[in-house]
Amino acid sequence: MSKDDHKPATRLVEAGRRKEWTTAPGKPGGVVNPPVWRSSTHLYEDVADLAKGRPNADGHFYYGRRGGPTQWALADALTGLEPGADGTELFPSGVAAIACTLLALLEPGDELLFTDNAYEPTRMIALGMLKRMGISARSFDPLDPKGFADAIGEKTKVVMLESPGSLTMEVCDIPILTAIAREHGVLSMVDNTWASPLGFASLQHGCDVSVMSLTKHVGGHSDLMMGSASAAKPVIERIRLQSQYMGQVVSPDDAALALRGLRTMGLRLEKTTSSALEISKWLEWRDEVSAVLCPMLPGAPGHDLWKRDFTGGCGLFSFVFRNADKKARERFIDALDLFGIGFSWGGYESLAIPVDPDRIRDHQAWPAGVDHGSGLGVRLAIGLEDPSDLIRDLECGFAAMENA
Template sequence: MNDLTQCVFTPEVLANGFNPLGVGVHRASTIVFKDAAAYASRGDRGHEGYSYGLYGTPTTRTLEAKLTTLEEGAWSFLTPSGQAANALAVLPFLAAGDHILIADTAYPPMRELAETDLKRLGVEVEFFDPMSADDVAAKMRKTTKIVWCESPGSTTMEIMDLPKIAAIAHEHGAIVGVDNTWATPLNFKPLKHGADIVTEALTKFVSGHSDVLMGSITIKDTALLKPIRSLIGRMGIGVSPDDASLVLRGFETLGVRLRHSERVALEFARKIAAHPAVEQVLHPALESFPGHALWKRDFLGSSGVFSIVFKPEAAAHVATALDTLKVFAIGASWGGTRSLAAPMSIDGFRTATSWSGPGVILRLSIGLEDETELWADIDRLLAALVPEIDVSSEGPRSAAGRG
């Protein structure tokens, strides 16, 4: 071969003796075939075969396989973000005239997709009280195709009785989908509790380093595979093998990161709940939380994300108090190594239920920093909310610790 040909041909190198722990990054758009007959019959390879880079490479398939095993499902798909996973999980199963029921506490972009795009396509959209299986039963119709859940609920952490809600949905022939991003498959396995589809924002805890966007869809039954795979292909949606390799790397430390943030977050939640500026701490693992019994029954653990509802006189000063933080960063998303604080709006994102608290509450995500320094940061924030209270004294912290 001349030099120009050598530039585009890749020599085959024997892999004997090369067996690394890290997953190789396989980049590809075109997949070549040994002869014309193999190309003509490429469709026979099925969903597990390789035919074009859009549908997977060994790198992305490795991540999909890991997710499928942990979710205890039949197959997984990767998407460019968590919200892309939510959208691609419902769109294949809805048409004009169909009806979708969505938990009132679902991730706001999912709510906006329903109220904007699904309605524009002629889908009837309705929201239900996530704490009431009876509300789900009352709102089911003959045209209901999907019941979309998120447990805990976005920001306000409501825990759903998923087995009961799934049974109601299945009685009416509807599919049940669950956004499982808060728990990850290490803390909750929706497919074991009645769900048909589970989505994850791998962007958050699974990747764990705040440097990559990705989502996943895992299905319980291969009957759901073709509709999702076909839509992904028609829309030309794929993920980068390089990004998949970052998620695979983060996956390896998910267990230790999640258990650390779980422990520190629960300790902090108990201490914060005792502070006079705080109305309520929204954390499912707290014994005082309304959905705690359901969480304890169905979940394997908790995560490092929880929310704080301040009393009205303190809530008015949250924005100013955030500027006292030195270790926590102020930013969206969560689940990375850096702890984050984000004021979250509740007003305007509830229709089937009512929210009696302030319009904005504070969400914390606990990362991997020194926990003493993190608590000192929270002390500063609480002091700025209620300056006349000496939150640096041992009294409030000791009392909270005994709780």
Template sequence: MKTDQPADHLADATRIVNAGRRSEWTGPVVNPPVWRASTHLYPDTAALFAGGRENADGRFFYGRRGAPTQWALADALTALEPGAAGTVLYPSGVAAIAGVMLTVLKPGDVVLISDNAYDPSRAMGKGLLADFGIEPRFFDPLDFAGYQAAFCDRTRAVLLEAPGSLSMEMADLPALARMAREKGAIAIMDNTWAGPLGFPALQRGMDVSIMALTKHVGGHSDLMMGSASAGPALYERLRQRSQQLGNVVSPDDAALALRGLRTLHLRLRHEADSALTIAQWLASREEVAQVLCPMLPGAPGHDIWKRDFTGGCGLFSFVFKGGSASARNRFVDALRLFGIGFSWGGFESLALPIEPSGYRSRMPWPPAVCSADDRHGVRLAIGLEDPADLIADIEQALAAWRE
């Protein structure tokens, strides 16, 4: 939904509190009500015909195009992404990636996909997109010459993600986006890790910024949703293709996402601070070969993160020094305050054993900063617990790794 509330001069916290709260949507209450409706009624046939001709979001037409609850969320997300003309909502983060790809690509096109992207994005390239006659090419985002060489006259889009999924590499995103633009390709970024508060993707050269709202925006592990924000021309294309694909999000989920959004900046700050504390502690442990956390001074990619990002989140990984997969798994099983599960960005901490080599075509695992024997990793998603308690939990679980 387009926004008519310029707020670039306001601090993030102020924008988050006020975004998406137009009086015509909220009425006399603070939050937009939950509008549950498949059918929208018109006062007369003249209004019916006018509504059909306008063919735009933000006006009552039919339930699939949403109502004030969904419009308010999209409007708020647009206000948080400098340079965005509008935001399209999708039923999941993967649906957002697919919706964007099916908007900007056609049979015969080539799409470049960062080799360390989220595995469902890789699978989409090799499956859905390939089935539609679109050629995926995977590239190492740390190898700029190789990236440049991957372009051809059929390349129409580049999918970026930073830090990389699981292995947390930090690439030079503005340079990668600039090369895409020079080659006439659309730069798309999965910006779920930092979001617009930590990385204003469109301002840094991206054409489309995607988020899995399931993660930080929802914040409570109880909804699935995705979004894509873009400038005027691409936003209109994304909106129309989304409607052609029949995408719609539940108004109840939109209301939950709006609720989560209001505390996003506070939760991100706490998670990032806690993650950095825990990462620093892990870096001092003899059991750990490498902490993969770009926010950590001295860690791979920290200088780029410090240059381009203003924030982060609680998600990072580390690699054990030697050991076996079974030892790594004993460590994860011994954790008491960390759940074992996918996803992240909720209020609770999670741990996940990782082996990225099965999800790479160009990039090595273990990473170059580790020896060949240091390959058994764990991804931690730090929640809102006290970091001292989480450190104590990790310390007691390390005894199980050493058995």
């Protein structure tokens, strides 16, 4: 059986474990995990070997800034999980992956279109750093394919997608949007952190680049920062060259942590998805809630597209209060015990933060047709706790809202 025929669970176990990275040369046996290679200097056999140089690719000793076997093993594993990818570049954070990829694909005078519900740092990169470099950027409504097509101009070179969208969880029709982009010669990037390749094969759905924050599901334990960009040739070669120009590198220790997290990512995603669905169904029946924004939930906004295009989900979703002011929302969140208050998600612990999309949207703050009630929301990141305990914790939060 070809490794390409293996199911995701098997690929998670086998990925990135080439013999050259787990076996000493000329020695029998080997180790299960690629060792942690800590090195800034890579040695050559002799001057003639030095003169040969090294290919502009990972997997070849050159200098520590271009990684070593531990980083290569992780990159190789991520490439194997993304159908259609020819390579993966690693970055010290998800934001670094987004910024460097955009710099690789855009030049002064070009234009970027980005989805209006994108991760806030993506918007800041587009309207800040890129603008200063002579690259224009505009947002578009991800739920309006015709409007997106009309927005594409002669200077448009890249579109940045995210589905589900940060905070408000809109699911856009990526196959349609990427087809429109391709017709105009525009490259499509997607922030695929929410579903990961296990839940959404982004390149197979038309995207040219899949970017992830490995800080989230891949790390899985809230103890590392890292990002990645996966793509087919020749796009990945452009990203790799830009990464090398900028000296982007991740530590072998963090790469080893990410490899460890990768092995259990499938199990953790199954658990958090199941728990999120149970909790979102419970929230649907709360009088205090006007809308639950969870694509996995039947009847929720974007569920039909999620069911059509996705093979999995995760524990991240939002809900909106029917009648509440900011003080009531504060009491709700502050009363939670099992839910921490903090950014990020994808770790083993549950988190809650307030959601106020109005300040970072140009089109619609909330998905069309959603009863956004008070206009005040909360984003929940469901961890590995028992969902019944989390529900009891949320009950305490709702009770605290009433006890001013």
